[in-house]
Amino acid sequence: MSYRTLMLAQQDGMCLLTLNRPDKRNAISYELIDEMIAALDAVKNSGSQILILTGAGNTFCSGMDLENLKAITSRTTEENIKDSETMAQMFRAIYDFPKPTIAAVNGPAIAGGCGIATLCDFTVASTEAKFGYSEVRIGFLPAIVSAWLVRQIGDKAARHLLLTGNIISAEEALVLGLVTEVIEHGRLLERAREIAVQLLKNSPTSLRETKRLLNSYARRDLEWQVDLAVEASAAIRTTADFREGISSFLEKRKPKWGGDSITVPPK
Numbered sequence: 001m002s003y004r005t006l007m008l009a010q011q012d013g014m015c016l017l018t019l020n021r022p023d024k025r026n027a028i029s030y031e032l033i034d035e036m037i038a039a040l041d042a043v044k045n046s047g048s049q050i051l052i053l054t055g056a057g058n059t060f061c062s063g064m065d066l067e068n069l070k071a072i073t074s075r076t077t078e079e080n081i082k083d084s085e086t087m088a089q090m091f092r093a094i095y096d097f098p099k100p101t102i103a104a105v106n107g108p109a110i111a112g113g114c115g116i117a118t119l120c121d122f123t124v125a126s127t128e129a130k131f132g133y134s135e136v137r138i139g140f141l142p143a144i145v146s147a148w149l150v151r152q153i154g155d156k157a158a159r160h161l162l163l164t165g166n167i168i169s170a171e172e173a174l175v176l177g178l179v180t181e182v183i184e185h186g187r188l189l190e191r192a193r194e195i196a197v198q199l200l201k202n203s204p205t206s207l208r209e210t211k212r213l214l215n216s217y218a219r220r221d222l223e224w225q226v227d228l229a230v231e232a233s234a235a236i237r238t239t240a241d242f243r244e245g246i247s248s249f250l251e252k253r254k255p256k257w258g259g260d261s262i263t264v265p266p267k
Helices: 030-044 064-071 078-094 112-118 143-153 155-164 170-176 185-200 204-236 240-250
Strands: 006-011 014-021 050-055 102-105 121-128 129-133 167-169 181-183
Touching: 006 030, 014 030, 014 078, 014 185, 030 078, 050 185, 064 240, 078 112, 078 143, 078 204, 102 112, 102 185, 112 121, 112 129, 112 143, 121 185, 129 170, 143 155, 143 204, 167 170, 170 181, 181 185
Parallel strands: 014 050, 050 102, 102 121, 121 181
Antiparallel strands: 006 014, 129 167
16 A cells, blocks of 8 residues: 555564654644554554654654644534544554554654654654643643543643643653653664564564553553543534634634633543
8 A cells, every 4th residue: 555644664574654744744634544544554464563653854743734623623513523533543543553663753742743652662752852732722632642641641740741731852751751761863763673673582472462461451441531532522623712722823823712611421
């Protein structure tokens, strides 16, 4: 299969999957989501045993594509739910991928891009990488990734990141537990491959079953939490604050928040 938003290269038992929209800072488009899901399925069924995920250019992934965000403001509730479910499907596909995954974060990983980077088994960050969930700055909601984030760094730290929208350095992300290690920029892919070589020495059956076991511990809670997050993500798109946040961002002005509210039914 050929890809328009990704590059896929396989060699020596490992696969390098590159987000390939450098002119858009590797932003997440609907096309990229579809291709990511397809590429993960292809690698799962290939002879490669380790997946390395990185970004082309100077950015790992800047989050949702601006044109897609703009289109969201005019979508129906049903369309918003479907969009949210598709995003959740991509995150689940990364988290549940049966083979070891290594994110080589070469630059900023923001919002959904931060989710892609930190849902991998290993997250190796360049000294030039940055991380954060900036959704609240544009009236959006970092809903779907929050289910995993709380497990990764704890409730208090997750609240700080998600409510402030702060962008943090690779070193700060390492302290929080979002990152496995920080490496100088020029050695990033080399280090990712070193980890892959180490993993290739292990039994692929053992690696697969270890991942399956670890993921099973949280599966029941994650299922309903992600379902709830999908509803919340779809619901906030109907608010005036979301429309104002997107408009002000695109128009490069300060937002004028109204503070309207939504109700998401409890699970």
